[in-house]
Amino acid sequence: METMGQSEARSRDAPEPGGRGRGAGRRKRADMGRSEWSRTAADKRARTEATQESNKRRKLDGEDKVPIYATKFSQEELDAEGRKPKKKVAVMLGYAGSGYKGMQMYETWISRAWLDTLFQVLIEVRNNDEKTIEGDLFKALVAAGAISKANADDPKKSSFVRCARTDRGVHAAGNIVSLKMITEDKDIISKINEHLPPQIRVWGYEQAKGSFSAYQLCDSRIYEYLIPTYCFLPPHPESFLGKELVNLAKEADDLAGYQDRQHEVSNFWKEAEEIHVKPFLDSLDPETSAEVHRALYDEQPKILDMEPNMEPLEQTEETSAEVRSVATEIQATVEVPAVGAATKQPATEGGFRSAGGPQALDAPDPEPSRPDSGLGLSDELPKVTQSPQEEPPTEGPPKEEIPKKEHPNEEPPTESNQRPQPTALEIALKQLRNTIIAAKKTYRIHPTRLARVQSVLNNYTGTHNFHNYTIAKLPRDPSAKRVIKTFTAGPAPILINNTEWLSLKVHGQSFMMHQIRKMVTMAAFIVRCGCPEERMQESYGHEKLTVPKAPSLGLLLERPVFDTYNRDLARDTSGLERGKIGFEKYEKEVQEFKQREIYERIFREEERDDT
Numbered sequence: 001m002e003t004m005g006q007s008e009a010r011s012r013d014a015p016e017p018g019g020r021g022r023g024a025g026r027r028k029r030a031d032m033g034r035s036e037w038s039r040t041a042a043d044k045r046a047r048t049e050a051t052q053e054s055n056k057r058r059k060l061d062g063e064d065k066v067p068i069y070a071t072k073f074s075q076e077e078l079d080a081e082g083r084k085p086k087k088k089v090a091v092m093l094g095y096a097g098s099g100y101k102g103m104q105m106y107e108t109w110i111s112r113a114w115l116d117t118l119f120q121v122l123i124e125v126r127n128n129d130e131k132t133i134e135g136d137l138f139k140a141l142v143a144a145g146a147i148s149k150a151n152a153d154d155p156k157k158s159s160f161v162r163c164a165r166t167d168r169g170v171h172a173a174g175n176i177v178s179l180k181m182i183t184e185d186k187d188i189i190s191k192i193n194e195h196l197p198p199q200i201r202v203w204g205y206e207q208a209k210g211s212f213s214a215y216q217l218c219d220s221r222i223y224e225y226l227i228p229t230y231c232f233l234p235p236h237p238e239s240f241l242g243k244e245l246v247n248l249a250k251e252a253d254d255l256a257g258y259q260d261r262q263h264e265v266s267n268f269w270k271e272a273e274e275i276h277v278k279p280f281l282d283s284l285d286p287e288t289s290a291e292v293h294r295a296l297y298d299e300q301p302k303i304l305d306m307e308p309n310m311e312p313l314e315q316t317e318e319t320s321a322e323v324r325s326v327a328t329e330i331q332a333t334v335e336v337p338a339v340g341a342a343t344k345q346p347a348t349e350g351g352f353r354s355a356g357g358p359q360a361l362d363a364p365d366p367e368p369s370r371p372d373s374g375l376g377l378s379d380e381l382p383k384v385t386q387s388p389q390e391e392p393p394t395e396g397p398p399k400e401e402i403p404k405k406e407h408p409n410e411e412p413p414t415e416s417n418q419r420p421q422p423t424a425l426e427i428a429l430k431q432l433r434n435t436i437i438a439a440k441k442t443y444r445i446h447p448t449r450l451a452r453v454q455s456v457l458n459n460y461t462g463t464h465n466f467h468n469y470t471i472a473k474l475p476r477d478p479s480a481k482r483v484i485k486t487f488t489a490g491p492a493p494i495l496i497n498n499t500e501w502l503s504l505k506v507h508g509q510s511f512m513m514h515q516i517r518k519m520v521t522m523a524a525f526i527v528r529c530g531c532p533e534e535r536m537q538e539s540y541g542h543e544k545l546t547v548p549k550a551p552s553l554g555l556l557l558e559r560p561v562f563d564t565y566n567r568d569l570a571r572d573t574s575g576l577e578r579g580k581i582g583f584e585k586y587e588k589e590v591q592e593f594k595q596r597e598i599y600e601r602i603f604r605e606e607e608r609d610d611t
Helices: 004-013 034-038 044-060 075-081 133-144 188-194 240-251 255-261 268-283 286-297 321-333 354-361 424-440 447-460 515-528 534-538 563-570 584-609
Strands: 087-095 110-114 121-125 171-181 200-207 220-228 343-345 462-465 481-489 494-496 499-508 544-546 555-561
Touching: 087 584, 133 171, 133 188, 133 200, 171 584, 188 200, 200 584, 220 515, 220 584, 240 255, 268 286, 268 424, 286 424, 447 481, 447 499, 447 515, 447 534, 499 515, 499 584, 515 534
Parallel strands: 171 555
Antiparallel strands: 087 171, 087 200, 110 121, 220 499, 220 555, 343 544, 462 481, 481 499, 494 499
């Protein structure tokens, strides 16, 4: 006879309706803590079924729109084309990512399949209305006849696979996609390039074995990041961050060490003020000069009273409306950290601290990208933004005014709703900000500081837990562990338009979203703020750190590496025509393209936007 305890145990272990076997009901978050739940395996089959069901619903509701990269042909055109032989190939290409929403193409829709942890939300956002590198490449392949009309509506039909994805605005001197391509035409490469913009070029292709996948068989990837050397300057000693760093060094009984780490740049701001700032202040009228001086150097200056280094949340592939609303509520209730330094706070159960919500989602940079990426432009001076009509008058003939398009619900301009004209102080602060930016650009990195940059970068080599350098990764997630083979700073900075640039090259097995940009920011923080290098090792621990992203402008994929595949190919005795996968035979074209379309674009946009 069944006892009461056995009956309770049996009912407790019985699966809920729709569950999968013994104890399925116990996997609900209500029955376990967040830490325990985070260690449970995700139900991938249920996720796939939910995705398929959502696809069916969209088709029934008439929401199955044709993606921007797809081309629809009539049945008559498909019948007239006929079938042509295809070969599995690896296509080598390069591109400048400015103006594109990244490398990868994807469809647009949102499936709200929520997981039970606040920041582990499965949001499938696929974008068919935005320009992507793959989208333009796929359309060019179809237009050139490299992909048949029957396969023009779906890249999967041609086994289209990229080697490495790149984020919005990120460039690539060399990337590879694998696909089944029609190769009968010997001029197919030139025909493909005819249908591509100048900032995307296909270098060539190599025939590969039928099972080749550009993603699966890639050994590692090499990226380059170009950064102005003034990003390694310390904050102004009279700024809030400059004073706070000294106070923190005193509290840690490390003031001598801090001063030693900043020794080679200790006189920069004094000399910059004497050469650049003082003449500007002297040119102002006494009253305005006194206000600017007070705003620049007071104990609690208005000039430093800025919003924290949090990027605005917007609906992208990382966020959805629901996530934005939750994150906005959290952002409004938590205490934000000081601007200009990576902050460490205790992690909550499951690896996330409450104040890390918005940053953990890591929304993309706003357009156009502005300073305050954490690399040292915003902690000394404010951003005095002005609309075109608010700019101070300049000499010369007036510009022709373009009439604004009236909105039906827009109120006519009145004295009450017109934007106020900038004050003399606001204009002076804007001019002072430009003066200080110009002063920073005169900085030339000292060999001692360059050696310190390299020493800091060496802390990345090896296998580490990079959960703080990406989005929505728990510290215990095995996929957060990545292998970095080398991370080197160029021995000789280059001088472009009176700004000194440093090339940082990282060679790693694979990288997570925003990982390299966050690694660059952390290294710049360590050098710029005179922190001990032990801080790098702390970032690999279980505590959650807020690490901003460096601008995407300076990042480019140099090339993927296929050494293992090429070695196996050399031992192949099948006699099939298969070439080694690499960019050696296109080296001249790649270097010319990199200089013209990538480097000059980076320098030009930085000069224009002070990114």
